Amino acid sequence: MSAPISPSSFNRVAQFGTSKQVTNPATGGKTTHFVQQFSLHYAPKTRTLNQTYALSGSTLMDSKVIIIRHNQKVIADMLVQLPDGLYKIISNSVDDSNQLNTYDYLTIQLTEKGGK
Numbered sequence: 271m272s273a274p275i276s277p278s279s280f281n282r283v284a285q286f287g288t289s290k291q292v293t294n295p296a297t298g299g300k301t302t303h304f305v306q307q308f309s310l311h312y313a314p315k316t317r318t319l320n321q322t323y324a325l326s327g328s329t330l331m332d333s334k335v336i337i338i339r340h341n342q343k344v345i346a347d348m349l350v351q352l353p354d355g356l357y358k359i360i361s362n363s364v365d366d367s368n369q370l371n372t373y374d375y376l377t378i379q380l381t382e383k384g385g386k
Contacts, residue, residue, distance in 0.1 A: 275337060275373060279313035284336065285351040286310060286344060304351055308343060312336040315375065332380035333360060340365055340372035349381070356382040 287306040294301055315335035334357075338344065350357045357378035365372040 274371075275313060279337075280311040280339070282312050282314065282352075283309050284312050284338075286348050287351070288347070289349060304349055304356055306351065307348075310338050310341060310344075312338045312376075333377055336376050336378060337373050338376060340374050344374065344376070350376070350378050354383070355380050 285304075285306045286308055287304055289302045290305045291300050291302050293299070313336065315337055336350075344359070344362060346359055346362060348359050350359060358381050359376055360379050361377040363375040363377075365374055
C-alpha cells in the first residue's frame with residue numbers, strides 16, 4: 271500500500287474539457303480550440319529515474335502523471351489544460367473503492383506546448 275497523499279499536495283489547478291473546431295472568419299480555415307468544462311485541483315506525480323529511462327525514446331516521453339481526487343466527470347476523451355500546455359488523457363487509473371478518500375492517477379500526454 272502506498273503512502274497517503276497529503277491534502278496540501280493538491281496545490282495546482284487543471285482545466286478539463288474538450289476541443290471544438292471553429293472557422294476563422296478572416297481566412298475561412300478551420301482551427302481547434304480548447305473548451306473548458308470544469309477545473310480540479312491536482313497533485314503532480316514525480317517519476318523515478320528508472321521510469322524516466324524506461325520511457326526514453328518511447329511515445330510516452332511527453333507524458334506525465336497527475337493525481338486528482340476521484341471524480342466521475344473525468345472521462346478518457348477529455349483534454350487537460352496545464353500551465354505548460356494542453357494534454358490528452360491516455361489512461362485513467364480510477365480508484366472506485368469505498369474508501370473515504372479516493373484518488374485517480376491520470377496519465378496525460380502533451381498535444382500542444384505553451385500556456386495560456
